[in-house]
Amino acid sequence: MHLSYWEIKNWFTDVDYTIVGSGIVGLHAALRLRERFPAAKILVLEKGMLPQGASTKNAGFACFGSLSEIVEDLKTHTEEEVIALVQKRWSGLQLLRKRIPDAVLDYKPFGGYELFLEDEESLYVECVNKMAFVNEILNPIFRGGVFTKEVDRFGFKGTKEYLIFNPFEGQIDTGNMMQELLRQAVAANILILNQQTVTGFEDKGSGVEVALGDFSFATQKLLFATNGFAAELTQGQVKPARAQVLITEPIPNLDIKGTFHLDRGYYYFRNIGDRILLGGGRNLAFEEETTTEMGQTEIIQKKLEQLLKEVILPNQDIEIAHRWSGIMGIGASKNPIVTNLSQNVYCGVRMGGMGVAIGSLIGTELADLV
Structure with a gap:
């Protein structure tokens, strides 16, 4: 990658938390980690110029499921699961509106x-x-x-x-939402690097080695918030x-x-x-x-x-x-996946098309796994 000493020192040395994906989930995870660990070095890697999946491309629906969706879900999920899903979506929307004022969201x-x-x-x-x-x-x-x-x-x-x-x-205004989350992340001294694709990682017990093409760096913890791009991570569950x-x-x-x-x-x-x-x-x-x-x-x-x-x-x-x-x-289930992949590697994925509603909550839950 032809990095200089300064670039390696400031961006890729002594990294505590690395988050892959700068969408709704990834940025909420980063902001929650900053709340929990004020002095930590937090790095967000994004493969696109802007968040690549759906976070800047969605329709801006602050919704939790239409009647026909819920009726359909009751055929493939238990009643308790459907209630829990709606509760998560509703709680996530309240969390999003708490973090970003309605006037900014254009709610x-x-x-x-x-x-x-x-x-x-x-x-x-x-x-x-x-x-x-x-x-x-x-x-x-x-x-x-x-x-x-x-x-x-x-x-x-x-x-x-x-x-x-x-x-x-x-x-809501999707563009306003993501711009404000990015603004808050920068204000919280969270490092964000775009056009960076993680090509591999290895949990070494004492930390994780993350590969970006022919360059690699060490991080204490690695969190994936890649949603629609998480098929390999989850053995096809997404x-x-x-x-x-x-x-x-x-x-x-x-x-x-x-x-x-x-x-x-x-x-x-x-x-x-x-x-x-x-x-x-x-x-x-x-x-x-x-x-x-x-x-x-x-x-x-x-x-x-x-x-x-x-x-x-x-x-x-x-x-x-x-x-x-x-x-x-x-996936076959609409329940999000928030779990450890190994000792120091975590993921928060499978929003089921409800990222605006549930993404803030899943990002927070992902950060709280650490």
Whole structure:
């Protein structure tokens, strides 16, 4: 790497804690370690120019699961597990808002809505029938009913007359969130190096040797916060899941405000000022979207545009301003993995597409493992 004496001395010598990944989890872990160990040398390594996975690429939903997602989760997880997951997400959101003021997050408590297409009769009936039960099991968390039926006032087309409304959901500015976390990390004397890819590591008992290509350095503890890129670390318990997103040009007189879910969370959209951000569709091509490659595919982009122009904003002339993608970390279970990989190596991964909600909590739990 052709490093100078000064670079090795100041950045790579006497390192106490090295965190791989500068996303929501990694930066919360770093800030929590600084709270616990005021004099420690903390180094964050990030392989991208900016956090590479989903932390700067997500839709900015301050959510904990739509009704259809929770109903679906109850089929693959126990009732206790589902309640615990929602509790973690809700606690994580409160932790995030405690660390970053709402004004900085641009937090807007517009509530969340779920809409059902006209041909989703069985899913709609199932969700409506189970709404009272889901409200009951979530009551200890929210001290009140979470989901209610409301008549669609937004003018969606080809959907059921009623939406499911959730008053506890909000939206944030993802860019503001990450910029503030980075600012806090720098202010806390946490070293952050970008464009650095960890190519190997070895736990030697007394510490860990970390390889960055042909250069290696020693750290007392190594923490991985790489979420969608953690397949090798976890023996396949985490799989990458690409999420494709688009955003429109400004739309005059846009009346849509809030966060919106469709089809068990596989599609989602929101307003950003007078624009619509819309993402999802990986259920159209699960295998192709199980990738760590950024990019878009025609099948998903066409579906997103169809939803936008036929369902969300029918009979309007809409221009797409920008498209991008992010990489989430999912698995057979939606429970995050926060564990020791060896004596001095730890990981906090598998956010299950809920990184905004759960990332702050998982980062804190990861740091508290040390």
